[in-house]
């Protein structure tokens with residue numbers, strides 16, 4: 442029975458409430474709708490499906506194209522359409538480069554062990570159930586490339602070496618974007634140019650052509666992670682963006698932009714968020730940490746206005762493109778830290794207008810100034826909190842949303858009450874799960 446499923450550690454307070462945690466905000470917690478996960482329609486592999494024989498010679502015809510637009514799942518049996526996508530569901534994988542179990546320093550895979558314990562090895566990952574074949578294929582060819590390159594890989598960040606991570610992104614149509622991260626060390630611009638040409642040639646005309654990449658990016662990076670502003674993603678060849686169709690929107694995704702790693706699961710997640718917001722045509726929807734803006738844009742036709750805030754510039758540009766392409770005119774997106782932008786943005790709004798906030802922070806949770814701003818802005822009665830990791834800072838966020846007013850912490854408005862928690866399993870075969878929490882006051 443689907444309802445018996447429970448991922449361990451989802452709700453850290455479920456077994457034991459943190460100190461100072463009152464019953465006040467618990468409401469009807471844990472009203473999980475586990476069946477949502479089960480009903481996800483299969484969106485993958487449609488291209489490779491054979492057409493049913495009774496449809497006759499439709500190949501490439503107008504009829505077939507119409508069938509693809511109106512009934513895109515027509516090639517699958519109905520049982521297949523209803524199957525959840527539990528294998529190869531990731532649309533993005535980031536592979537490391539380091540010593541494998543056989544000691545070869547040019548191994549592309551995932552880390553096992555810890556640096557602290559000195560037992561770290563990099564293990565090829567093509568057997569993992571959540572990684573699609575295409576991602577493993579690109580990783581394998583990157584390894585082939587590295588093993589024939591005279592340049593060393595960058596194993597320990599400050600000890601030299603060049604070749605670093607590989608990120609592979611795919612969409613439902615099978616388009617593939619690869620991003621190679623490279624430590625430039627002391628190479629001159631000409632030497633860098635040579636390396637870029639060699640890797641480009643490998644994936645266009647060399648053995649790597651088997652990967653059929655839609656685009657290849659190269660990022661020179663002297664830090665663990667660099668944004669596009671810190672070190673631009675350089676397009677070596679192909680299409681600069683990847684696109685996804687979701688909730689009737691065509692969405693643009695740049696290399697630096699976050700996108701939920703399970704596309705079919707994301708659709709389910711966003712539908713859940715949409716239902717819980719309860720927005721109507723009088724509501725302003727605040728989409729905080731909005732990434733490419735999908736949550737707000739998918740609800741735009743039901744709200745008076747969508748206001749998105751996002752740190753990553755490329756993601757904001759994607760959100761603006763997606764709004765324009767889909768003819769959405771009641772949205773605006775702000776680039777920067779939510780803790781800096783939100784207080785000013787709320788000041789400019791009339792207190793009378795109903796505002797619904799959706800927050801979907803990264804693992805580090807929300808800055809306390811974001812919590813303060815939401816808590817103290819009385820027109821916000823509904824808050825939907827989407828969390829991939831409800832531990833640490835996010836737990837503190839929840840406590841500060843729900844604790845009694847505390848002038849010392851400048852938490853003045855009425856406390857929120859947690860009404861409902863819906864888990865949406867974006868990560869089959871792992872203990873992780875997205876949680877959607879509905880708070881009202």
Ligand SMILES: C[S@@+](CC[C@H](N)C(=O)[O-])C[C@H]1O[C@@H](n2cnc3c(N)ncnc32)[C@H](O)[C@@H]1O
Pocket residue numbers: 698699700701729730731732733734735736750751752753756777778779780801802803804808
């Ligand atoms: C988990 S993602 C969610 C994105 C989006 N809601 C979605 O579903 O695609 C979190 C987003 O928060 C952004 N972010 C991280 N820190 C931020 C901050 N201080 N202010 C605004 N956005 C931030 C990240 O760049 C990332 O796009």
